[in-house]
Amino acid sequence: MIAIIDYGVGNLFSLHSSLTYIGASATVTNDPAVIASADKIILPGVGAFGDAAAKLAALGLDKVIKTEVDNGKPILGICLGMQLLFDVSYEYGVHRGLGLIPGAIRPISDVIPRGYKIPKIGWNRLIFTERGLCDPIYSALKNDTDKAYVYFVHSYYADCPDEYVTARDVYGAPLTASVRRGNVAGVQFHPEKSGDVGLSLLRGFCFSDGHCVNASSTCTGDITI
Amino acid sequence: MITKRIIPCLDVRNGRVVKGVNFTGLRDVDSPVTLAKKYSDGGADELVFYDITASAEGRSIFTDILREAAKCVFIPLTVGGGISTIEDFDRVLKCGADKVSVNSGAIADPTLISRAAERYGSQCVVISADVKRVGGEWHVFAKGGRIDTGMEAISWIARCVSLGAGEVVVNSMDTDGVCGGFDIPLIRAVCDAVTVPVIASGGAGSALDFIKLFTEVPECSAGLAASIFHYGNVTIEDLKKTLASAGIPVRL
Numbered sequence: 490m491i492a493i494i495d496y497g498v499g500n501l502f503s504l505h506s507s508l509t510y511i512g513a514s515a516t517v518t519n520d521p522a523v524i525a526s527a528d529k530i531i532l533p534g535v536g537a538f539g540d541a542a543a544k545l546a547a548l549g550l551d552k553v554i555k556t557e558v559d560n561g562k563p564i565l566g567i568c569l570g571m572q573l574l575f576d577v578s579y580e581y582g583v584h585r586g587l588g589l590i591p592g593a594i595r596p597i598s599d600v601i602p603r604g605y606k607i608p609k610i611g612w613n614r615l616i617f618t619e620r621g622l623c624d625p626i627y628s629a630l631k632n633d634t635d636k637a638y639v640y641f642v643h644s645y646y647a648d649c650p651d652e653y654v655t656a657r658d659v660y661g662a663p664l665t666a667s668v669r670r671g672n673v674a675g676v677q678f679h680p681e682k683s684g685d686v687g688l689s690l691l692r693g694f695c696f697s698d699g700h701c702v703n704a705s706s707t708c709t710g711d712i713t714i
Numbered sequence: 715m716i717t718k719r720i721i722p723c724l725d726v727r728n729g730r731v732v733k734g735v736n737f738t739g740l741r742d743v744d745s746p747v748t749l750a751k752k753y754s755d756g757g758a759d760e761l762v763f764y765d766i767t768a769s770a771e772g773r774s775i776f777t778d779i780l781r782e783a784a785k786c787v788f789i790p791l792t793v794g795g796g797i798s799t800i801e802d803f804d805r806v807l808k809c810g811a812d813k814v815s816v817n818s819g820a821i822a823d824p825t826l827i828s829r830a831a832e833r834y835g836s837q838c839v840v841i842s843a844d845v846k847r848v849g850g851e852w853h854v855f856a857k858g859g860r861i862d863t864g865m866e867a868i869s870w871i872a873r874c875v876s877l878g879a880g881e882v883v884v885n886s887m888d889t890d891g892v893c894g895g896f897d898i899p900l901i902r903a904v905c906d907a908v909t910v911p912v913i914a915s916g917g918a919g920s921a922l923d924f925i926k927l928f929t930e931v932p933e934c935s936a937g938l939a940a941s942i943f944h945y946g947n948v949t950i951e952d953l954k955k956t957l958a959s960a961g962i963p964v965r966l
Contacts, residue, residue: 502810506785536835604933606911608837608880611716611935612759612965638717638965640759640790642812642837660716682790682812684754 491515491695492527494554496544498569499535507681511688513695521553529695530554530562534569538578538594538645541569542586551587558589563672565626565694571668571675572647580645590670592649600646601661608644612683613658615639615666621655624669625697626676629689639666639676639683639690647677717965718928718957719759719936720950721913722943724749726795727766729775733891733940743944750783753943756950758789759965762815762883762938765795766858777809784810794842798822803830807838815840815883818856821863824877831878836910839881841874843867845900846887852900859887867900868907875908882908883938886916891941893919896927901934911935918942921956928962 493504495517508515508531515531516523524530532554534541545551558564566574575586578594586594598607615621615630615637622631630637641658647665655674656666667676674694680687724731724746731743743749750761763783765776773796784791793806794815803814814834820826820841830839844855845867852867863870871882884904886897894917901914914927918939927937942948954964 500807500810500812502781502808503784503788503791503812506810507788510786510788535837606909606933606935608910609716610837610881610911611719613716636966641716642790644837679790679812681788684789688788 490527491529491531492524493517493531493533494524494550495519496534496541496548496550498541498544499533501533504531504533504567504681507688507691508695511692511695513691519548519550521549524550524553524557527562530557530564531694532564532566532570532573534567534573535642536569538569538572538580538586539582539584541573542578542584545573554587555589558673561672563694564589564674566673566675567681568643568677568679571677572645574668574673574675575647575649578645589673590649590653590668590675592647592653594645595648597644597646597660597664600664605661608642609660610642612638612640613660613666613678615656615658616663617656618651618654620652620669621667624655624667624674626667626674626690626693627655628693628697630686637686639678639680639686641666641678643677647675715963716935717759717963718934719913720757720924720953720964721760721762721936721938722753722758722950723762723764723915723938723940725764725766725940726776726779728772729779731944732766733944746779747782747786749944750787753950754787754789757954757965758950759936760790760792761787762792762794763811765793767796777805780806780809780811792840794840798826800826800829800833803834803838807834813838813840813881815842817842817844818858820874821854821856821865824873827874827877827879831880836878836880839879840883841871841879841881842883842885843871843874844885844887852903855887868903871904872907875910879910881911881913883913883915889917890915892917893941893947895919895923896937898927898930901927901931905931905933913938915939919947921948921953924953924957925960925962928957929960
């Protein structure tokens with residue numbers, strides 16, 4: 490069972506529907522016992538970082554997530570849920586994240602040329618890193634990278650060491666599109682809103698045994714059922 | 715590079731998709747869920763569901779339809795029509811909407827935009843403006859195009875963006891449903907005035923109209939249309955192939 494963490498932000502209906510559609514068993518919950526009994530965790534989220542981090546903490550879910558991750562449970566952060574995996578965000582102030590992946594969340598406007606619309610909204614093509622090509626969530630896409638268009642909505646991006654980046658997309662400048670550190674994965678885009686490509690990625694997360702096809706030592710997709 | 719979005723719009727009344735010309739003369743088209751699935755399978759980048767019912771009963775039929783669509787269509791869904799309170803936002807967001815478009819509700823109370831943006835984020839709040847030329851000036855119309863507010867359109871749209879709207883839909887009432895092409899001067903003026911994505915609406919009659927839109931106003935993020943898709947003048951697949959061969963970035 491996949492636990493979709495409900496902490497009062499975002500449209501969980503579509504995410505839950507997409508998991509049901511691909512045949513995964515998913516529960517929307519904020520109950521630590523349910524999260525502890527889940528095989529995997531999805532941390533969704535839209536809106537402002539500070540508000541979301543405060544809500545997670547108020548429900549005690551920050552500690553629950555960290556404990557489960559320490560126990561090796563696979564987690565996928567989506568959009569703001571991905572950003573929350575990092576150390577810190579500079580969105581309207583300075584806010585601490587879960588610290589599961591080293592890096593900071595900064596305004597896109599810091600790194601892209603003037604004239605680009607913000608928020609960045611729309612479909613962009615993923616450019617996989619070498620690690621990304623062996624990431625279990627991308628197992629169905631790696632031979633068809635021309636089709637790897639996914640839907641983004643964001644104004645902030647993850648500034649993190651290359652070793653954690655599994656894909657980027659180009660919007661005036663390359664931006665982090667997805668990350669992984671061991672059993673912790675995150676996507677800046679919305680797989681539940683990215684058509685067949687997004688569904689294939691969710692299948693990769695939900696059903697993959699997580700073993701990397703490529704023997705690179707940096708490939709640590711610890712996803713197991 | 716972010717691709718140009720092609721967005722079919724479904725006007726829903728009493729559980730059916732309908733379409734008029736110049737905001738009047740409605741014709742029945744199809745079941746919303748069937749049509750939504752068809753467009754999504756065909757490569758639509760997003761869908762807009764517009765609730766044009768006035769009754770409470772119609773409203774609950776609409777949210778049922780939205781929920782059904784969100785169970786089988788996995789592309790962004792924007793919902794509009796009759797949104798005038800935060801509770802309205804809440805109602806449609808819980809049924810699978812990703813973005814909510816406000817029009818008359820924001821005209822009646824512009825703080826609706828700031829309150830919604832604060833609560834759900836700017837990315838969730840779309841300002842939709844019905845615009846018509848009146849005596850050499852663009853005016854914003856309310857209540858489905860029936861009432862001239864007298865407000866100048868470009869400054870109204872810029873104000874909505876400064877209040878927190880994260881995206882703009884510009885419906886030209888002069889070109890709507892006529893299939894004679896988008897209102898290029900209007901779209902150009904809005905793109906020059908705001909920094910958020912702009913979606914052009916009203917007037918698409920052929921693939922050529924989309925090519926003209928994205929060529930003449932390259933800052934425009936998306937083209938929205940209804941009749942052209944509903945009546946099969948052009949399929950989404952063919953439109954996107956034609957755009958791609960004209961050098962316009964699209965998701966194929």
